[in-house]
Amino acid sequence: MSVRFSPDACPGCGEPLRPKYSTYRSGTRGLLFPLGLLGGMVAVIALLWASFWCAFALTNALFADANLPRRDMGFLAFLFQIPMVVLIVWVARTGWGWLHRLPKKFAAGCETCSWTGPCKVYEGERGA
Numbered sequence: 001m002s003v004r005f006s007p008d009a010c011p012g013c014g015e016p017l018r019p020k021y022s023t024y025r026s027g028t029r030g031l032l033f034p035l036g037l038l039g040g041m042v043a044v045i046a047l048l049w050a051s052f053w054c055a056f057a058l059t060n061a062l063f064a065d066a067n068l069p070r071r072d073m074g075f076l077a078f079l080f081q082i083p084m085v086v087l088i089v090w091v092a093r094t095g096w097g098w099l100h101r102l103p104k105k106f107a108a109g110c111e112t113c114s115w116t117g118p119c120k121v122y123e124g125e126r127g128a
Contacts, residue, residue, distance in 0.1 A: 004122040006103070012115035019108050024121045027104030036099045044092050051084035100124060 009016050059077040068076075101124050108119035 002124070005108075006120045006122070010110040010113060010115050011117070012110060013113040015110060015112045017108055017110065017119065019106070019119070019121075023108070024104060024106045024119075027106035027121060029102055029104055033099055033102055036095070036102075040092065040095050040099070044088060047088045047091075048085070051081060051088060055080040055084060097124075 005017050005019070007017065055077045058080055059073055063073060063076060101122065103120040103122050105118055105120055107116060109116040
């Protein structure tokens, strides 16, 4: 996992900042993190509800004239539901990963000079 700091060098003396994990692991996240979690939970519940409704509507539209028993119609709706749930899970995992790559703020200090100040840490970025 890659870790990047902002600022990456001490503003006082220019030495690179390399805080230990124990320093920044309990850093605070911005307001976007809890809003994203709450919005994501609401979105996943709404998407699951909509996918169930759409699966039954699609099954009824395609097989209404087939005179199938309700049990068979339910099984066909379940088969339509599988790819929709897979897509919802993939979108939720992508959003979860994006939220956890948001920066954390913590108080950093330089070991060379006496500078202390706010610093952001970006964890888990791909390609960085």
